[in-house]
Amino acid sequence: MKTTYDIVKEIRCNTFVAGGGVAGSSAAIASARGGAKTILCEMGGTLGGQAGIGLVTPLSSVTSKSRIPFGGLVKEIVDETSRLTEKYVIDDESFGTAYNISPHILKYVLLKMASDAGVNVRFHTVLCDAETENGRIKSVIIKDKSGYTRVIADTYIDATGDADLVYLSEDNYVLGSESGIYDKLMGANLDKVHSDGGKSEKYHSDNLMQPVSLFFVMRGVDYEKASSLNNKNLYFGDLGITKERFEKWEFCGTPGFEIQSDFVPMPQNRVLMTRGRHSDEAVINMSRVININGADGDDLSRGEVICQLQLIAIVDFLKTFIPGFEKSYLVESSSRLGVRETRRLVGKYKLSGLDLINGSSFPDTVACGYYMIDIHDPQGKRNAIGGDLEMDYFEIPYRSLCSEKYNNLLVCGRCISCDHIAHSATRIQGCCITTGNAVGVASALTAKEGIAPCDLSPDSLRESLKKDGIFVGNNKK
Ligand SMILES: Cc1cc2nc3c(=O)[nH]c(=O)nc-3n(C[C@H](O)[C@H](O)[C@H](O)COP(=O)(O)OP(=O)(O)OC[C@H]3O[C@@H](n4cnc5c(N)ncnc54)[C@H](O)[C@@H]3O)c2cc1C
DSSP states (O other): OOSOOOEEEEEEEEEEEEOOBHHHHHHHHHHHHTTOOEEEEOSSSSSBHHHHTTOOOOOOOSBOTTOOBOOHHHHHHHHHHHHHHHHHTOOOGGGOSOSSOOHHHHHHHHHHHHHHHTOEEEOSOEEEEEEEETTEEEEEEEEETTEEEEEEEEEEEEOSSSOHHHHHTTOOEEESOOTTHHHHHHHTTOOOEESOOSOOOOOOOTTOOOOBBOOEEEESOOHHHHHTTTTOOOBGGGGTOOHHHHHHSTTTTSTTOOOOSSBOOOTTSSOOEEEOSSTTOEEEOOOOBSSOOTTSHHHHHHHHHHHHHHHHHHHHHHHHHSTTOTTOEEEEEOSSOBOOOOEEEOOSOOBOHHHHHHTOOOTTEEEEEOOOEEEEOTTSSSSEEEEOOSSSOEEEEGGGGBOSSOTTEEEOGGGSSBOHHHHHHHTSHHHHHHHHHHHHHHHHHHHHHTSOGGGSOHHHHHHHHHHTTOOOOOOOO
């Protein structure tokens, strides 16, 4: 507890979840469905977090590489969101399946599922502090328009992405990349760089975080034409322009567009987009700012400023220089900076990049994921470091979701206990949902059994998850 508060009321529940992103929403839904009285506190006005407010609509890690469905909430959320996206959002029947889910529909689906399950959703409410005693979190302090409220729960779940509750309760955490992680990458033969731009420098990003970006959406795009340049580093010649012509472009010199070599300067060093919900729609992920700590107030604001100033420059860049964007127009942009990496709990087990690469199996696996190792270079020298995994999927043990210090504190989503390398894959949305699903079920089980969640037998949790149709690993190789 960092200060004293003028408390206006006190409320009790079995499960308190901080953060209503995909992870926290899933945790709250699973907890309430399991019969636990559940409060979900979200500082914004919608559910979905990065996926909703941040417009990060590619929802990856829903099945294994060989298409084993991970099941449970990740399947339910994706199926329902896709169904309603096709019904209400897609206007071009010939276009068929949605390539990206709609953030507007996702927000609705999460809220409907939470409401139906009986979750007490408290919007515009910030988690401010935590009180601890004897190896437990005793209560948390939340703040809304009415003032400060004390919440007393059996289980506390940190789904803030930035591990705010871990930080406020003075639990152990790591910020960004651990020292010496590069040697581990080398040991694992992970120095394979995709879409690199010809840089072959060693990867030294000790104690740095992946860059931040801001998503936006454009329509009127000839996607087939434009996609020939997607995900490529470009020389001026590739665009049929000279450096001199680029220097005369109105936005040349905007942060990220400063000329340094014969490469066309762009904040991400490349055109980067995915297909949207309509045949002429592109979801653009091209802004980038390095050296931003999204868990620091000054940095967070600075990152927002730079990304928002980059936005119009990128729109103009695409329209001016990239074939296929000539008739395009901006339709929406995120109003929340996209933060990839900040704090993570150091819990009972720190899942490592090597665990993912080697396909480690655990007796207490409660969630699975599949995604490549995808570290956007914290120094911005190259695009992304990593590559595809040989394994069909990776496993996440319950211990990586449990605090070592407090036996009633669980984490899910972006801030689970893992290293910088593993995090580059576990931060992906499908994985955030599966870890949320697991801790929500764990909290409901322990509310019934009257024990602390970190003392729960992983076997009974795994059995319960399996009954819900959730894939919890197969001890495969
Ligand atoms: C630029 C970018 C591109 C990405 N691309 C992909 C992709 O292609 N595919 C993919 O699957 N994933 C992608 N991701 C990753 C993915 O979007 C996120 O890692 C994931 O959505 C995180 O979910 P979460 O629920 O853990 O956290 P968040 O979505 O960050 O949710 C946390 C929630 O907690 C709330 N909160 C925070 N602090 C407090 C507090 N103190 N009190 C109350 N509420 C609080 C926030 O408002 C937020 O709603 C990308 C991420 C970024 C930034």
